[in-house]
Amino acid sequence: MLGREFALETVARLSGLSEDDLLDTLEEAMGTRVVSDVPTEPGRFRFAHVLIRDTLYEGLTTARRVRLHRLAVEALEALYIDEPGPHLAELAHHSIAGSDFDKGLQYARRAGDRALALLAYEEAARLYETALEALQLSTPSDDPARCELLLSLGEAQARAGDMPTAKKAFLDAAGIARRLGLPRELARAAAGYGGRIVLGRAGGDDRLVPLLEAGLATLAEEDVELRARLFARLAGALRDEPSRDRRDALSREAVELARRAGNPAALAYALDGRAAAIVAPDTVAECLALGSELREVAERIGDAERAVQGHLHRIIAQFQVGDVRGAEADLEAASRIAEELRQPAQLSMVWGAQAMLALATGRLAEGEELVPRAFAVGERAQPGIAIPVYGLQRYTLCDFRGSPEAMEPAIRDLAAEYPARPAFRCVLAHLYARLGRLPDARRALADLGGDGFSALPFDQEWLYGMSFLAETSALLDDAGSAGRLYGLLHPWAALNVVDQAEGIRGSVSRYLGILATSLERWSEAEAHFEEALARNESMGLRPWLAHTQHDYARMLLTRVGRGDRERARELLDAALALYRELGMDSYAVSVSKT
Template sequence: MAADLRRWLAEIGLEQLAGTFAANDIDLDVLPDLSDEDLKELGLTLGHRRRLLRAVGELPTRRPQQPAAAVAPNADTRREPERRQLTVLFCDLVGSTELSGRHDPEDLRDLLSRYHDAMTAVVERYGGYVANYLGDGVLAYFGWPRAEEDEAAQAVRAGLAAVAAAKELSLHVHVGIASGTVVVGDIEGAGRRQVGAIAGETPNLAARLEALAGPDQVVIGGLTRRLIGRAFILDDLGPQELKGIAEPVRAWQVLAERSVESRFDARAGRLTPFIGREHEVALLIDRFERAAAGEGQAVLLSGEAGIGKSRLVQRLHERLSSLPNPPTRIRMQCSPFHTTTLLHPVFRQLEYAAGFLPKDTSDTKLDKLEALLRQGVEEVAEGMALLAPLLSLPTSERYGAIELVAEQRKERVLRFLGDQLRGLALGNSILLVLEDAHWIDPATREFIEHLLPRIADAPILMMITYRPEFQLEWTRHPHVTALTLSRLSRGQGSEVVRAAGGAALSEDLVARIGQRAGGVPLFIEELTKSVLDSGSTFGDSEVPETLQASLLARLDRLGPDAKELAQIAAVIGREFGAALLRAITGKSVDAFAVELGKLVASEIVLSAGSVPDGYAFRHALIQDAAYQSLLLSRRRQYHGAVAEALESGFPEIAESQPELIAQHYTAAERPDRAIPFWLRAGERSRGRSAVLEAIGHFERGIEMARHLPEGAERSRQILALLLALGEARRLTSGQLVEALATCKEAAEIARAEGAPADLARAALAAHDAEIWIGRPPCESVELLEAALHELGDANSGDRACVLSALGRALFALGNVQRANALTAEAVAVARHCGDKGALYYALSHRNFAAVGNPCPASRFAERRRGLDEELALIEEIAGPQLIYGFVPFASYLEMGDYAGFAASLIRLREYSSKHQISTFDYGLASADAMCAILLGEFAEAERLADRALEIGEVQGDLATGVYGVQMFTIRREQGRLAEVAPLFRRFLDENPRDAAWRPGLAVIASDLGFEEAARKAFAEMAAAGFAFPADAKRSLTLSYLAEVCTCLGDALEAERLYDQLLPYRDNAILAPVATVCCGAASRYLGMLAGVMGEWAAAEEHFEAALDIDEQLNAWPWLAHTKHEFALALTARGRAGDQSRAEALFAAAAASAERIGMPALQQKIRSRRH
């Protein structure tokens, strides 16, 4: 009968009265005879009396025939184990052995029965659950099967009441109470069922605290102490050594409860009105007014979770919506599941703004997207071709396919999005909001960085919210304001409480809620709602523990089915689609609608418009509470179910967001299913030039693969991911060293697994990485040699590529003879196989290696044929091998063929633009600057060099070095060399491996008149035998030394330099990649011959130089050649030399004046006078 009474009371929401009725021997049969006065005598409140009497009047029809699922004691429904924070009470008799000696066994049995009944009544009176009787001890839970916001305080009250109840029986007890996270639920097995089984440290701690307590004492642990706050008078016992617990535990004895007001009626909670923040709102209004006037603004809004960032943004929107011409609001939401997903918040906003629906066809979505984009730009074809594939929409038939190769392709997407936004702002001002930027993906961060300077003159207010732990560096822009939200004052916090609870709340309770929430509006709002829902009071404790309990209580009140629905939704994420959630639960449409309706009605979730038929947890903390209540095993189960549902039932998500499925399979600890999706996600990101995102995906995949059991499959998966990771890292200058290490690891596995093709792939990527690192490719040579051996003698594209890469690497190491042989063999093998990709790779390496090396005029025709063939192949090949594609075409300039070089640039530019081959972007920009220098257009050259540096910054030292040499050349001809001397010195100091450029310092000293410094530097280099690498920079290095030697008049060293420079006599001086062309090498040979007194040779060289410089349109260098030739003729002094010298001087002076070469003008004036 007692069990029936408890079930019935639970059904009408008054199960807390069960202990009171049991202590007064009241059961269901007695209830109808009780009057209002009787209930008042029992201590029932007016509300409870009225509710109980009304239910008693309906008792015949209300009495349940089946146990209520919400009540754990004696309920037939099995409660699944779950994780939760609860408070455990352990109570044991004092002196039970003495009792058995003083009482007859039958009397003792009756005494113990009354003791157990009294303890049960006490526990149930305070909302606890008696889990077990352990001899003379009682184990009770507070917070299970249903959580209560003040469960810890209720447990302490029960402990004090247990002491009092035992005294009434002339007994004494010890009570220990501990709080913590446990796993609790019903267990079935071996033909029996254990209700409320518990696992964790908390019950053991409660038992040890009980042993510490003296007779009639209640002792509590640290977390319980924090949860109850100042609700009780305590005696601090200090740290205690407890058996079985490693570290000392601080304990407190509970002496008594403080007198506090304790009850009020529950009422539905609503979103509180906006309170406080007047200064912040005024600041935001001011920033909008500036933006609306055409001075775009950005506000970085920082604050801890729950501080009210989103609420402040909403308040601003409400204020602006009341204007005659309110702004257009664009909201982008970052996601913790998509921190490595390319432009996730941007694309989700586009889909939402375009009005995509699940039933829409691809054509319908394209129509909607095009209509949306046209609101900002008139010509959308290129934008559609760029964006549609990123949204998993086909474009080839309507807009044509665009091949995306490297990082610069992403720049085009960002530029178009920025153009569209600025175009949209022409029609109306814009409020652009990016929420939760602490979860921003790298591409979106880059987009914001790209956008910030562009909004400065547009009617756009950008607001970015983020948590303090996230660091931003965007405040360097003058139109950016940083705003940090502080916690609300006590008065403002009280206003929030009152707005949420109305007049029903007492002043004391309002103050305590505000204090507990610590001024965080979210915590204030949620604590108030929880108190109103439960109708209970609580102590003053720290926010995290009490908020967890209050949120879990709200979830428990949903009932088991709706709560499970909330838990599954929490696994999906903060936002979720109803269709996906129903697919996982397997519920019928009607049953699902009922349970989902409970979540909405309780405001656990709200309808969300960012996903079709979507919902979102009202607060992230509610989602966290639901998620954390799941057992780890159940979390894994649900994550796996989510992934399977997405994979099988939502192909568009599987296609567009493979990383989302990978995330869930990873959380499910199913590496075999997660790995393919991480690989797919990485390949998809790399294909869209989102290299950093790709690297993140591949790394996660490798992490999962290492959890696979040892064996061939594990090695195969790791190898595939390492190869993909290495190839992705080699495209990012900041990870070239890591790329090399990754490729070496992949190569080791490939060798062990006997996979020659994979070994070749690893070796090729390692070679590329090591070359771009800028150090001798010793490590990659070893890998390439191994790959060549494993591939065998059979002709194949892989073998051709390995041969060509090995040839280039050996050339860099000085083994020219074998390098040339391997390069020739590579070309032959590729031709034999008919593999155009391999042939291009081999030709590009061959031609690449030729750049900067001597080539006699007799071989010019052969060299042009190789360049022409490579250029023709480029139009058929598109892929990673194009990373070398631009470099060889500078060879046209080395052969004195400006027209050939200009024609190749035109073809490359057209092809790059047509096919979006962004690997050429930097080379083309650098070549533009080089050509401007060659033509003597120095101001334009400087502008173009700056542009090239901006594009090529991703290439690190390479781009910086090229820029440095270009600016050195420009400033030297402008007579401004002193400006770059410190920068040149710092560059050399910071890049010691680029010591080949040190002759430039000697040139600077020589040009600036520091003859002793120049002589010292020249002597040091001469003593080392002018030992500089035989690389592509060698001819430029020798040209610098020739100039210094001429200035110093050192005939002995001039002879040595002449011999080293002579092989270049038919060539122009060139520094790749498209850095500078300094005119004919013959000019420098003529200068050295003049120092040696070899006048006939000097004249021959200068005459050749005049022809080559004129063919190159190298007007500055032609002027220098005429000047140096004139000096040589003047020094020789033969008949007719002086008149020709004067003509050359005049021509050089005229060119210098026309082009703007003050340094040369000064030289001409000083030498002629």
Template sequence: MQCRRCGRDNRTDARFCDACGAHLVACAVQQEAARTPVIGREAELGALAGLVGHMIDGHGAIAMLAGEPGIGKTHTAQALASRATHGVRVLWGRCNEQPGAPPYWPWLQIMRAWLAGRDEETLRAVPVSTVAPIAEIFPEIRQRIVDLAPLLPTPDPQQQRFRLFDAWTGFWKFAAATEPLLLIIDNLHWADASSLGFLEFLAPEVADHRILLLATYRDVELDRQHPLSATLGDLARYAHFHRFHLAGFDRRETEAMVALSGGKGIAPRLLDTIHSQTEGNPLFIAETIRLLIQEGTLEHGMARPPTEPHPAAPCVRIPEGVKQIIGRRLDHLSPPTNRVLERAALIGRIFELRLLRYLLDEALAIHFNDAIEEALRSRILEPGEQPGCFQFSHALIRETLYDEIPMLTRCALHLQVARTIEEFDSDDSGQHLSVLAHHYASALPVADAARATDVARCAAERATRLLAHEEAVRYYRLALQAASMTSPDDPVSRIRLLNALGESLTLLGDYLQARETFGQAMSLARVARQADEMMRAAMGFEMATWSPGLPGQSAAQLLREALAAQDGGNSPARAKLLSALARALIFSGDETQAAIVRDQALAIARRSGDKTALASTLASALSIRWQPERSGERLRDIGEALDLAQGTDNLLLALDVKAWELFETMELGDLSTWLMQLAQLERQADELRQPFMRYVAATSRATCALLQGRFKDAEHLIAQALQIGRRMPGLDAPGVYGMQMFTLRCEQGRLRELTPLVQAFVRAMPRAGLWRPGLALLYAEIGLLDEARCEFEALAADAFSAIRHDALRAASLAYLAQVCARLDDKPHADVLYALLLPYAGRNLLIGTTVGCFGAAASLLGLLATTQRNWQEAQRHFESALTMNLRQGAEPALARTRLRYASMRLARNADGDIDAARVLLEDAHAAAERMGMGALTREIDSAQRSIEPASSRAWPAGLSTRETEVLRLVSSGLGNREIAEQLFVSPNTIANHIRAILTKTNSANRTEAAAFAVRNGLTDV
């Protein structure tokens, strides 16, 4: 018999190769499998081959092979891999149906396969920025590249996971640059949720690189709750995603499959029965033929004339399901072989012979080699990829064996597997914790519940270190399940597990479950009088409340209870509790008490003498920033926190504080300084690989484009920010995207497009106060004034008390001010004016980096106009013109000019009509240039409302604005001085002067001034 590994010929009766020791029966099985042709999948393979060709040319793709068990998904993927040419590197990762696989298991297999074929020089060429984060969780990298410098740690696990995924994506981009990659993940429906998370992260990057990612999955196993369902929904958004559904064979293909399985020349009636009963499922067909051969109904390879009916055909009964067929096939194996295979099924689809031997008693051990060979010859087993490993030829075979083991026997065997693994692997790396946790949990109630709890907890902690938060949640739940079987007299371990589970849920963004879990922990800790765990539960509950922007009353109650349980003093822990309470109070609407608590937190942090604690408390207090009148205090705290963080070399905290400084600068309208600060933040975020700050920078760039009227750029930047943000669990990137797109469409006059979307959102989330002001504005903008009034009056109840003091307060007030003016509602204008007045001299921001309305003074002027307070309106509008002009806020400047013009037309005092005409001319030119269609139409309407009798024909066809510019030129002012007087930019003045020179046929400013004198324009 020839050895497949080394090619040597051996004796026919030899079990192992004399040269290399390979198992010869396994070699024979592999050789036979390699020769197996592909039936009925040429269309799919042709399409996949096309994707391979595009991938080689640099256009990557993601492809899915879906179908029922046994339909041939893996075989089709193997066929594609065998046909891949042109230097395509094929790497496999197989998901384990047993839930004990380590986090990122298929990706780790793929990476190991890539590393196995690389020399040290190639590894050294991989960029350090991609290797270092991976080395933190993947020991093989650290072993191969020993001189890697440690990364600067980040305190935020969400950012840490982003950093890992970003680095891993960069790694595969680098690998694809060296050679085209066909990455195959088999049985994706069994993938751990962390692996699916990375797949979602990698997906958008594949399109522009030489990567074809092919995965197989059982579609019959998916429901809406299955993690893969959400992943497939996410992938379907991409144009480079392709899905192929494998159907059953037709009758002709079934006949070919029957012949391939050894049933050549069977009677047509029997063939029809097999095709009908199996519905063309290839595995079902193959197993049926093998069963019929085993039972003597068919003779292997016997061909009969088609006209000669098989004598047994009429009485052949085919089992109804493939598992029944597999069961009957297993019945034909010897009893020792079945018992050996049962124990192998306990380990998993893939198993080591070394481990399996330890699970056998002395009687079975005698038959071990014969059992393995019998299973190989029967195609129940096949060789694994690693030496010393075998696997069941199909997962259904392993499932059938496993399901037939009695429950108590199964529990005892799981316990035996767990103990054997512990004996084999006594190192401290923790690599086997996942599988141990699975076996100990499956061994309950036979196993020691305390040991099962401890192993599951350790597995969860390791998953957390690996940033596999989905897996951490699963193992913490396993630990809690096991802990419920231990003594009820010791609740502390259960409390700690609940708090840890809540923290993992928070990292996943599952805030509802996290709050419920922290609530359970708090209840138990309260009874057990565990002050530290009460603090942990209360702070966790507040974080899971604040992150999605929920009201903070419940969190404040728990935090007060945790504070009462503390001994007092000046500990940093107490300062943290008080900081969290201050934030919860802000989100409860109790700003006064929040300020008092914040000051208490800072005082305790100062008395503690811990500079790091003080810097952290100052930074935490900055998040309580929604009162504009406290801007001076915040700027002082920012400076102190920055000095402390930099003085203690806490670069990450310093970066966080700089982000708050950025928000303050934007609100103050110092855009030139803001742009410098933003560039610095972007540079440091990249250097320190802090993804959240990269997201902050991306949304800030979009906000800047919106503020400056660069709407085409803004749309691109908004989408770019979404792509970065949606990769971080728990971050409301789609919500931020929605707000920025709402702002963009509002500026473009395209709000009507968003009406159904916003209405549906408000209906789905009736408490979504942040969208109700936007909905009211949307109705007002598209002329549905009755609907706008209904929304507005509902929000106006009790002096607009529904508008919380949070990140969206300024935006909500800005929307409502515009609606109020449109409805000409003077009583409510008085209330809104008082609410907006603290923002005078500042920009109105949406959140922190989501958007900017420009100077608040413009809306104060609008409300003062509604109040008929002309003097205050004029003062606010001129302030808004100055501020918006200074910061280049072109859309806000155009809107302010329209509002100011409308006010002067309404007042109609001396000079108001001419001043309004000039304001409208400038506003129209800017709105038309930026493509603000709705605003342009409003300006046109205002211009038409000016009576023709009040108009004046200026000489040489000069416009009113050009006449005013010419008069100021005649007085000797330069362009910048004229611009300051007229609230326009120097560039605009330069354009006006060019037009004046052309119309007056003047060669220079002196001749133009002379023209003005001759025509009496200097006295205008």
């Protein structure tokens, strides 16, 4: 009745026997191997097999079971009145089995709260579900209590990484809150429905933005922390909009609101939301500052989730400006926090960034292990982030390994399923060009190139998409698109191409060198390639260094100026050695044929 394992003192109080008399009885049971002691826990025993316990339990009448469960509650309450915490789940079980559903509800809720605080997310979710079942049996008409329990259940499920199930709980809570006119509960449901990561796009979820807007519309102005959280999440959800004007305004308002209120928890959410909302080539310095402040605020108030995000915002900015050592230090710190937090959403972000860095630096075997690892924890926790990252990291890996054709279905699906992210269409154009499907590549490039390539929003993915288009243009020998792309990319020559965690693609100067070569602007191409060589080497981006050496050599062999052949030979030898070292054999073959 107490379960497969039981404590001596609980059975003694329940049975009315002294511990000595009870030990005599247990000794007989141990002699016949019905029960055994628990070696690591003095004073605890267990049935030798669960079937023995189940058989004995099923032999009791229903009335007898109810009485014994009630006695168990009394015994546990008497024994642990000063420290019930570790026994709350047990008390909930016996209360409900003893048909005391009100008490079972209270104990299950408290047990769920305790499990959540101990980072036992799945156990917390189970206990909140138990509390909901008890509520249905005790006071099924208590919708405010049901709403509160659903919010707690959604929180536990989301932190466990089960966002599809969590979203259902939050939607149910939102429905109750709307019907009962509970503005704060509606806002909490909206924030929970938005997930653990502020930067997540709405994508195909048509409920997210309206729910966040409804939460903001009804929430009291003085509830600063929750308002800041909703503003931040709404700004992130709007990242699919081509213009950043709306999310810029929302995220700015959130930061100003939090600063005026002097609320550090609100400020942490607001900083996170703003960094996610405005990230682009022209905001690198601001995003680095936002990430630094977020990291400091989050560490000061003990907000581990926001601390991870602070490090991640710093990482992308540092990669963009070439501070790889700084990015690696932040990534190591973020990894430590995420491992302690044990939440799939943060783990997938950190492991995805680690996979991105491994691929970019040529540690392909390590990347091959990290890519599916990040996807495995992120697929349910944040599919809108994890699925594209997985597909594009695999594309990089397959491209480096010489089998890009294996990724055609996946890249085509990404381009179709994420229409608001045209960078994926850029990857598809590049894939067609790499496979020699030149008519398909030309059509894709032309579709993207209208109105000065305005189809690509100027955001975090802009440089990433443009880098693929630069290579596609060169593979197609399309001087017209090369000229337009060169003009667009030139202001950002000092940056590196990073879309976290889809990929790092090296110095922008390499792509300018490729485009200048297509335009036969030889001196500019040479300057860009020299800059790209220096930057990619200093950052340790070995695949991109080898690509730069190869591209530069081909430019020199085309130009055929004084000393060009000798310099080209040096570059080709260096590229060949590096490709072979990295296991990029198909590229090594290409160099050998140059």
